[in-house]
Amino acid sequence: MCLDDQILNTYLDNELTEPWKSQVEEHLSYCSGCRTRYQNLLKVSDAVKSSELTAAEIQPHQDRVLSMIEKNYLSKGKGKKSFLRRTFRLSAPQMIGVAAAFVVVFVGSWAVFGHNNASGSTILLPDVNTTIDLNNITQTRSSDNNTTSKSLENYSLDEILKNLDARGYDVDIRLKSIQPLSLDKIGTEVTEIARIEEADITITSDGLAKGADGTIIATGVLLKDDQIVASDGTVLWTAEETTVLGN
Amino acid sequence: MEIRSGDELAFRQVYNEVFPVVMKVAYHVTYNQDVAEDICQDAFIRFYDKDMSFPSMDDAKFWLIRVVKNLSINHVKRKMRESASLEKVMRGPQVNPFKDGASELILKESTAAVRKAVSELPEIYKTVIVLREYAGLNYKEIAGVLKISESNVKVRVHRARKELEATLDREEVNVP
Numbered sequence: 414m415c416l417d418d419q420i421l422n423t424y425l426d427n428e429l430t431e432p433w434k435s436q437v438e439e440h441l442s443y444c445s446g447c448r449t450r451y452q453n454l455l456k457v458s459d460a461v462k463s464s465e466l467t468a469a470e471i472q473p474h475q476d477r478v479l480s481m482i483e484k485n486y487l488s489k490g491k492g493k494k495s496f497l498r499r500t501f502r503l504s505a506p507q508m509i510g511v512a513a514a515f516v517v518v519f520v521g522s523w524a525v526f527g528h529n530n531a532s533g534s535t536i537l538l539p540d541v542n543t544t545i546d547l548n549n550i551t552q553t554r555s556s557d558n559n560t561t562s563k564s565l566e567n568y569s570l571d572e573i574l575k576n577l578d579a580r581g582y583d584v585d586i587r588l589k590s591i592q593p594l595s596l597d598k599i600g601t602e603v604t605e606i607a608r609i610e611e612a613d614i615t616i617t618s619d620g621l622a623k624g625a626d627g628t629i630i631a632t633g634v635l636l637k638d639d640q641i642v643a644s645d646g647t648v649l650w651t652a653e654e655t656t657v658l659g660n
Numbered sequence: 661m662e663i664r665s666g667d668e669l670a671f672r673q674v675y676n677e678v679f680p681v682v683m684k685v686a687y688h689v690t691y692n693q694d695v696a697e698d699i700c701q702d703a704f705i706r707f708y709d710k711d712m713s714f715p716s717m718d719d720a721k722f723w724l725i726r727v728v729k730n731l732s733i734n735h736v737k738r739k740m741r742e743s744a745s746l747e748k749v750m751r752g753p754q755v756n757p758f759k760d761g762a763s764e765l766i767l768k769e770s771t772a773a774v775r776k777a778v779s780e781l782p783e784i785y786k787t788v789i790v791l792r793e794y795a796g797l798n799y800k801e802i803a804g805v806l807k808i809s810e811s812n813v814k815v816r817v818h819r820a821r822k823e824l825e826a827t828l829d830r831e832e833v834n835v836p
Binding site: 462 | 680684687696697700705708709734771789793794806814815821822824825
């Protein structure tokens, strides 16, 4: 009986143990059909190996990355990491979310406080008399008699939200199909924290489970003891199914 | 020999030994040297930052390979999603990155053809071939990195070579 390709491949990779190894060698010594087949497989393997990235191609990358790490990490010691070289990703929906948040806060605050600047608020609100939309939002100015005070645009969204929050307003910002922004999430970097290879799902640090095409499969999931759990503690994917991606 | 990834001396040692391997893994999954460099940099920064302890050099190497492999696959998938949606909008001429005249080293025709054939493999076959042929891992080590069984590795290697053989035959590449 002749050898199948899988056995020949295993033999080629030197992964066959005795006594099978000797048996294969013996068979190859007299069966020219299997020998040709083996040589073809060897040729494929050699072709792949010979196309590998060469040492000359690798060296410049190796030097460049090392000098960057030396400059920003090794010389400075722990706890002083440069953020400059770190990838900061903000997806398009998130940017729309932030923009939408501004609209909500502007419209909301205008509706609530209107022209009443004497209410003792810590943030003095602009006197706006045009219709507010995305186009003119950056053009709003603080009213003339308040020129010495800080206008609303001097505050970050974070500060505005905190201020409203402190004054007892329950500010909820959301955009259709996008998870709500919350105070503690603003400004943090979203990274991929785990993968479910079998199901082709990526878990990100903002608690989303996304499929291969980017659709959100679950929200509010957590990485806990190498498992992916829902907010109520149900294990969605076990540690065996989960590949933890650093950080 | 225990390896502490946050220790500068140990870090340098691992870097010198493992960088070429992970660079090959990242490159042969993404087939873009700049992207591969970024991925390797990211992985080594995580490695140093996390200050982990590994029982041996090999364990540190496998950790890095796994991270680089995951980052590379994620990149390829993201790229595929992006180009799929982009293609709907405009169907411009396709540039073949394997025959890039601007690259510093002009590749041999056969090298370019083989790299292209590897890049076209389905992901599960591509990763085993990359780990086997370019990272030089044995079946047991591949099984450990990919968290699959050894017999599964065996099957994937076999299928990957079969596909490669068919592609290379079709394009009549004169393999050395």
